[in-house]
Amino acid sequence: MTKPRFGRRYCFVVIMAAALIAPSAWAQQAEPTPKPGKPIKAGDVLSGELNAMKGGKKRAATYQITSEPRRLPPPNGLCNLETGPETFQLVTSSDAQAAQLKNFIGKEISVKVDEVACAQDAGQISEAVITKWSVVTKH
Numbered sequence: 001m002t003k004p005r006f007g008r009r010y011c012f013v014v015i016m017a018a019a020l021i022a023p024s025a026w027a028q029q030a031e032p033t034p035k036p037g038k039p040i041k042a043g044d045v046l047s048g049e050l051n052a053m054k055g056g057k058k059r060a061a062t063y064q065i066t067s068e069p070r071r072l073p074p075p076n077g078l079c080n081l082e083t084g085p086e087t088f089q090l091v092t093s094s095d096a097q098a099a100q101l102k103n104f105i106g107k108e109i110s111v112k113v114d115e116v117a118c119a120q121d122a123g124q125i126s127e128a129v130i131t132k133w134s135v136v137t138k139h
Contacts, residue, residue, distance in 0.1 A: 063089070064087055070085060085127030088128045091131045111133045113132075
């Protein structure tokens with residue numbers, strides 16, 4: 001009687017399948033699920049690097065803070081992002097505000113947030129927009 005070769009082939013197929021599947025399973029376990037950022041509400045301080053952005057048709061000064069992800073209060077929630085927005089556009093309401101921010105481009109800055117919402121217009125360059133704010137620390 002001859003021994004069936006089915007056993008060797010079957011073992012080979014099982015080993016190859018395990019070798020191909022195992023790395024993807026390990027990779028799925030290794031990648032942690034991003035957690036939503038801590039919430040931000042009126043009166044909170046947002047800190048991050050200030051960047052100047054090119055203005056639109058009006059050539060208005062546009063500034064952006066890049067920060068850790070922050071959730072926004074309802075109804076804005078996470079701005080359709082898994083962790084909350086990381087970029088916040090600062091809307092200037094006067095030439096004095098624009099001049100104040102100009103000194104901090106490329107530096108760390110902290111602002112007190114009075115009004116914040118998710119970006120909704122196509123021309124907005126950030127994930128969230130801070131419409132009322134004030135500088136609280138200067139670095």
